[in-house]
Amino acid sequence: MKKVDYIIVGLGIAGLSLCEALLKANKSFVVIDKGANAATLVSGGVFNPVVLKRFTPAWRGAILLDTAIPFYRSLSKKLQVEIIENTPVYRIFNSIEEQNNWIIASDKKELASYLSTKLLKNGNNAINAPFGFGEVIHSGKINTALLFKSYRSYLNKKDALLTEIFQYQELIHNASNVVYKNIEARQLIFSEGAAAIHNPYFSKEYLIPNKGEYLIIRAPKLQWKSILKGSMFVIPLGDDCYKVGATYERGVSTFEKTEAAKEKILTSLSKMISCPFEVIDQITGIRPTTKDRKPLVGKHNEFKNYYFLNGLGTRGIMGAPWLASTLVDYIENEADLPSEIDISRMN
Structure with missing residues (x-):
């Protein structure tokens, strides 16, 4: 039996941030994640403290940004890859x-x-x-594909990653610990993103899946290196390629690529740029959002060593480092959990 302090279910940006917060607190863990369809992987990776539709501050924008930038800089140094671009x-x-x-x-x-x-x-x-x-x-962007590829490799070297679909029926709950197959832990944190709709310990009413689609285009004559924001984001990828999007479909949890989303993105893009381009790919992801647009952080109302970090929505890249640190501080040091993010508000 392998004994650790924590089991983390899910390795999107929430799960990754939890890993780093637990390492900082000198706690051991194992992450269980199948390695596909994380919303962060297909996101634009943009961090930006302003709601650009109305020119208003993002929720807790200053504290989230002040935590996120040093977090990603530190990760970049640790993993020895350039994942952050201040653009x-x-x-x-x-x-x-x-x-x-x-x-x-x-x-x-x-x-x-x-x-x-x-x-x-x-x-x-x-x-x-x-x-x-x-x-x-x-503002800027994170190379999410490179980040997760590098971080999964890092966890594998630490023997801290189990690559599989989490099987809830294998979970045994005891008063002082939890057991999953051959792993025993003091605490369990679910950070599954939109996949939590399949979690029997997580109310389906808490989370609203929000499907987003992007197009990858090649536009040699655009010659633009910063992030462009109109009705859509146009995000430079290098080699004359750009990620354009995203669409929003609340309540939709399928990964099917749709012509409707493609046409919506192309219509918006045609108003933003006038040079020729070709579409080379279309990608989809499911964002975990909530009714009040605030994250879901805290403990299960019955099983006291089950915790949640979810509902990060469209600003997960910026919010995850602070939220993960806040949750670990709450568990380990009995620090206060802000009521606006406490999952108990949903009960």
């Missing part, structure tokens, strides 16, 4: 009114550090932006 987001203005709203927002205390007060003119003939751009600073 500004350029928001396309659609009118003079939007320019004015941006200036007003950039003067607010909570946004002054993130919105440049200088309105930028468009000098790229391949981009449709007659009213120019607003620049979001302290």
Whole structure:
């Protein structure tokens, strides 16, 4: 029997962040994950502390960003791969009114550090932006594919990863520990993302799956290296390729690629750029979202050594490091859990 402090179920960005928080707390663990369909893997990987539709602060944007950037820098050094790129987001203005709203927002205390007060003119003939751009600073992107490939390799070397679909019927709950097959642990954390809809210990009413689709395009004449935001994100991938999206389909949990999503992305893209391009791929992912758009963090109401970290939604890349650290602090040190994220609010 292998004995550890924790079993973690799921290795999306929530599970990965839990690993790092537990390592920092000198706790041992095993992660159980099948290694496919994590929403983080197909996401744009963008971190950005501003809601760009309305020019308002993202929920807890400052603290999440201040935790996330050092977290990914440290991971990059630890894994010896470049996973973080500090790239500004350029928001396309659609009118003079939007320019004015941006200036007003950039003067607010909570946004002054993130919105440049200088309105930028468009000098790229391949981009449709007659009213120019607003620049979001302290933003960027994470190479999620490289991150997870490297981290799974790291966990395998530590003998801390079991690559399989978690079998709930194999779980034995005791008063002081949990047992899964040949693994015994003091605590169990479910961080399965949208796959939690199959978890018998997790209420199906808590989570709303939100399907997102992206297109990968090749556009040699676009020649753009920053993140472009209009009605969709256009995210540079290198070699004249870009990830464009994403769509939102609340309540949908299938991974099927749809023509409707493809057409929606292409319609939006045609308003943003005017150069020729070709579609080379279409990818899908399922985001774990909640009714109140806040994460689900905390303990099971019956089994006291079962915990959850889920519902990270569209800002999981930015939010996961702080949320994971908060949960581990709550479990190990009996620290307060903010009521707005406590899963008990759903009961």
